[in-house]
Amino acid sequence: MRALNRKTLSERPVLYMAPMIFVLVFVYFYPMVKVVVDSLRWPVDGKEVLSIKAFRLLVKDETFRMALMNNAKMLLCVPVLVILSLIVAILLYEVTKGSRFYRFLIFLPYILPIPVVGAVFSYLLQYNGSLNTFLRAVGLDMLAIDWLGNRTIAIFSIMGVFMWKQLGFGSLLFLSRLMTVSEELYDSAKIDGAAWLQRHWYVTVPQVWGIMEFLGVIQAINVLGWSFSYVYVMTQGGPGTSTFVMDYYIYKTAFEYRNMAMASAGATALLLITTIFIILQRRIVRQREIEYA
């Protein structure tokens, strides 16, 4: 029997991890590589040749550009969501009575499945749906617009629903951090005469800055990765193509139009953009690790 030594013991965990690494590589890595390779193939006379034609056509494709623009618009949710989450967390932190109930209410949308949220809001936001009926009843007819049927407004309606659903996650992250902030900092600020807003600007914000950076990147990745579900349920890319997002474009191009080369090119573009955000997120986490160490 081979003698157990320090070298053998250090190799064993790696060997135990090998099957998992194998599965991860084929479940995550293989599709990514395949998509990139497929995006560089173009059918010519029944054969596939190496070509960047799919990318050249992608740049020209009005629908893809619309999708890219909509993803960019949806990224505007991120700073709004981060700030709103912080405000809600501060309120949850400061409230004493019923805090658990409020936390539950705030977090509830986050645990609901996206299709359920999408379906419910599809009804609420109809031109003669509950929201507009309420607005008309209180004399706010000018606000009773076609939330999902207006080409300019529809994407912002989807953004609103996205933020409503994601608010709980960010709020809880901030709340967890706030609970570790020393009360003495706030007491000192009070003694120095700082008002409520000043206390939170000069004490809370610096304390949660790391969470803000982290949450910003995570929410940006969520926008890029999860917007398909909202669009599919709520608008199906319409009216016209005004609410197409990149993953919806990829889905339509691959499975309805049967154009795998263009769909792969779109997927590669989305992969590149998401990778940038992931690298950013890793850097932030690493920075925080160094700081805390």
Place this chain on the structure above:
Amino acid sequence: MRKKLVFWLVLVLSIATFLAACAPSAEPEQPTPEATVAKEATEPEKEATEPKEEITLTVWWLSSASPEGEEKWWKESAAKYEEKHPQVNVETVLKSMENFFPAWSAAAEAQSGPPDIQYFWEGVWMLPDAWAGNIVPISDYWSEEEFDHLPVDLTSITYNDKVWVAPLGADALWLYYNKEIFEEAGLEPDRDPMEPMSWDEFIEACEKIEAEGYHCLAGGMKGGHLGGFFFSAFAEQNFDHPFDLFPVWIGEEDITDPKYSNWWNKVAELRDKEYFNDDINSLELWESYQRYFATGKAGMTFGSFTGMHPVVEEMGDKAGVMLQMPKFGNGDLANRTTFIKNANYGISSWSPNKEEAADFLLFLHTPERLNAFYEDTGLLPLDDRFDESLIKEDYEKMAWEQTMFEGATPWLEDWAPAMVGSEAYWAGGQNLFAGSSVEEVIQNSADVLEKWREEQPEQVDHFREWMQEGKK
């Protein structure tokens, strides 16, 4: 040492993955003519060659209108076939719309695994798989006599002189109306279903209905299907066959030519006169049926036979139907009802049990199964071995007979390239009701056509071949 081991492990796996990804996709098996299964002309209950070992046939099906009835029929069909063929297990799987396309695409990419039999709509929803070699022609497995029992016009499922799928169920695009509202508005409530209104009569009817305080038309643009219905109902009226529109799609004619685009003016007229419900752009089509038509708030609606089936059942005698669209064109397609092959079943090219699959599909066309299909689902089977005396409604019988023996108007959406249908016609309808002008919508159609030709040149070639073959 550990780092080195991990490094080499990941490197080897990465290289293996990269090589696997760069490998060409699995080539679909080229269909080879198999020995046809000889059948009696009237009763295809022949003894098929029994497989030597136990096999499983997997059928992926999509519900057309009544999931419970269809599920019952499929389960029964599987059980009865298994009784006759003990070596064959039939597994029927209901697919949802959400994973219908991705699941089939993944199976076609892998060229292995289920299904043996796949559901298809006709035309462009099936032909790309024929072009790609993902399905084998049913005409390679069924005798010629079998096709004598199917509808007289099989052009929408024929390519390269082969019939690629077996049609089972039908669908239609009709104009439904509320008889009580019609009567109140001074219109004839019991119209001859085959008699179309002229366009002017249609507008006059709308004015009368609106004057009584109802919406003339119920509609929902979300999802785009109503835009597709407008395209199918109106764009074809200047033509004798869908192939007459192909030149504009493949770039041989200009879409701004009025004969290809003047139908948008008819849709715009309906919009401008505010005949539809005001929330048309935020409702799904089926929602508009439920909210406005079924509840007696709208006088008419454009609907599919399968989509309106539950609504018509709910409304009972109050529902009337016009089998032809309001007429303004002079083409042959303006003179017939739209009744199409909706539920078709094809055999995957990688199925190891093609003969058995073809035999099972033939079994579904036995009189007993065809009659049961109608009884269980209310949907009309497309085979003259079906006992038409079972058909409950006179208008359904009229449409069925015309389809089977004379040829019905094809559903034009099933002939247009998928991208063009989605981004020109469906989106065009939505854009029109969201405020675009007719000129903008036509220009968008032209842009989408140009994009399609650039992005899918192989499909353009196939369309050209399909047209040339069909016009022979």
